[in-house]
Amino acid sequence: DRRTATMADGKGTTCLMVILILGNIFGAAAGLALCALAIWVAVDEYKLYPISGVSGKDDIFAGAWIAIFTGFAFFCMCVFGILAAAKKSRALMLTYLILMLIIYIFECASCITAVTHRDYLVGNSNLVKKQMLKYYAADGDSGSRITLTWNKVMKEVECCGTDGPVDWIEHNSTFREKFGTDYPWPTHCCKRKNNYEVVNLEACKNGQNTTMFTKGCFNHIESVFSRYTWAISWYGFAVLMFMFWLLILAMVYYLML
Amino acid sequence: MALLFYVVLCLSVWTGLCQIPVNNSPAINPSSLAAKLTSNSVILMPPSCYFDNLNILTCNSPTTCEIWLVTAIDTGVSNFDADKNKTYIDTLSPYPTAFSSNTSKKYFLTKLGLQKDYPCPVVAGTDYFRVGSDGSCSTPNCNGILPVGSTARFRYVLINPANKTVVAESLWSNNITLYPLKDPESIDNGFAGRSASMIVITSILCSFLALLLLLLLIMLIYVLCCREEKQEIQVPGSVRMYDTHNLKDPSPYVNRAYEDEPQRPTATSPIRLKSYTDYDLKKPATEL
Secondary structure: OOOOOOOOOOHHHHHHHHHHHHHHHHHHHHHHHHHHHHHHHHHOOOOOHHHHHHHOOOHHHHHHHHHHHHHHHHHHHHHHHHHHHHHOOHHHHHHHHHHHHHHHHHHHHHHHHHHHHHHHHHOOOHHHHHHHHHHOOOOHHHHHHHHHHHHHHHHHHOOOOOOOOHHHHHEOOHHHHHHOOOOOOOHHHEOEOOOOOEOOHHHHHHOOOOOEOOOOOHHHHHHHHHHHHHHHHHHHHHHHHHHHHHHHHHHHHHHHO | OHHHHHHHHHHHHHHOOOOEEOOOOOOEOOOOOOOOEOOOOEEEOOOOOOOOOOOOOOOOOOOOOEEEEEEEEOOHHHHHHHHOOOOOHHHOOOHHHHOOOOOOOOEEEEEEEEHHHOOOOOOOOOOOEEEOOOOOOOOOOOOOOOOOOOEEEEEEEEEEOOOOEEEEEOOOOOOEEOOOOEOHHHOOOOOOOOOHHHHHHHHHHHHHHHHHHHHHHHHHHHHHHHOOOOOOOOOOOOOOOOOOHHHHOOOOOOOHHHOOOOOOOOOOOOOOOOOOOOHHHHOOOOOO
């Protein structure tokens, strides 16, 4: 065996090594969870992507895609970190530190971009309202996507318009230009029976609140996008806070090796 | 005196010279209908109790008298008041031409139904009347939509179907202003404000990232140039890895070969080695 001695030896390094290994195990689990959560956001079960896509502010989903890869990368790097710590190898620890930093930077980008674009999209109801008035019942690809999305939302959430049916009355819109002489708002605002027939079309056109939906859809849209954003940005933030302290410990360990 | 007044009035009506006024005026339906006022239509209260209890000679039963609505904008009010004594009032200003130009009459009439269809008290189902329900129509007396954002006044009239003269009339309603349509491009969807979470996340993440980069840089610089070399304790003697058994186990060494020799060797009795243990062969020194 070698007759060599270093700066600090024995129990200090071993203790730190154990902490580092445990921290990396936890970090691997957290990274994998981030990957899974980001996959959930990217899948978009509420099918509201066209609202963000048509407006060009779809970086909540871009943040989700980045988080899928960084989450999985965190998982791999933490497993590598366990190996590097156990082997007490300087070269491996340095590689671990540098790669983790690169992944850290990407994950920061994902969190910040997701939360910023959520503010653009649903900070207030103006963008969603303007998009609805402009693109609902419009021709073209954007028009059809927005129309389908809004029809789905109005039917499932039982709502009409962004802040309420009054949006359709107060503002001019593509819908009003096409159908405004007859219908004040789309027939999807009307209550329907189970066989999809409108309960009372005349009363719905008059605005009787027992035959149509009178609440606005913006609350639902805002809550969905907020849910996606909090998943990516706040959970990513938590993972990054943990990784920050893990990396500080790893740097101390590297200095002790 | 009152009787005389009424007799005179009825005679006048019979001759078609004036109409019986009714002390009601149309108003927007106060119930919670969301579309009671749009940019091109209005929902009014129906003329349910307006024309009851009238003794009219020419049109004396609810089954024959017709209730019509007069919609007038701007000068249409005075135009209708000038025209209301004429016969065939429904043809004087048909809907398609009523608002078409600056010189048109700016009023039109549309038929609600027979007087019996609007009984007093109000029956559910007839408790509203929507002006503009026919959309953009082209027949002379259809219930067409009003010009966008216009200010209109309304009046219910009782019409004798025989010669389409106005038999009784309500008062003019107040000015009812329709919604002027706002352009959706005027909605400002620019800066929606920054939420608190965005500021927290961005600032904390950026500062921690900067801190991490700084610390890593400092660590790398320290490792590369400022670190003292590792000292290795040298074993006395040039051989680095030699099993120094005599240092490990210091004890007086006894050469077994000479064990049995009690006396010193002399010239006459030379030393005769009994056995010789070749240590170099047993435990060879591990060379450099």
